[in-house]
Amino acid sequence: MKYGSLIFEKKDYVETKRLLYFGKYYEDYAHKHSLDKLKENLDTALVCNEAEMPDDVVRLHSKVTLASKTGWHRNVELVTPSEYGMEGGQISVFSALGSSIVGLAKGDEVPHGFPLGVESLEILDVEQPILSNNP
DSSP, X not given: OTTSSOEEEHHHHHHHHHHHHHOGGGGOGGGHHHHHHHHHHHHHSEEEOGGXXXXXXXXXXXXXXXXXXXXXXXXXXXXXXXXXXXXXTEEETTSHHHHHHTTOBTTOEEEEEETTEEEEEEEEEEEOOOOOOOO
């Protein structure tokens, strides 16, 4: 891990904890392992204010470029479960891949299961959303 631990921005940390606690998704047994891992990651992560967040850490609404050594390549946006599917290229923070990459940084690698086995995916790039200051 680039920074020695997973890093969550405080607002994302609170939102994800709220979703896990109040959401019906935690009882979704198809994703139970991912949700348990996400909960564990939240419990051990370093939580930072937005001003302290490194720009290259994957957080909610980050656009992330992932690649494997075998040529698999994908650009995704990490979103909450309720936002998933509104646009193409999104993955939910509750999915196996989403829960694996949140809190990691550019250059970090994560194992991911594919139909033919597990491969290591590298986070090649992380782009943060441009937030509007307009009310």
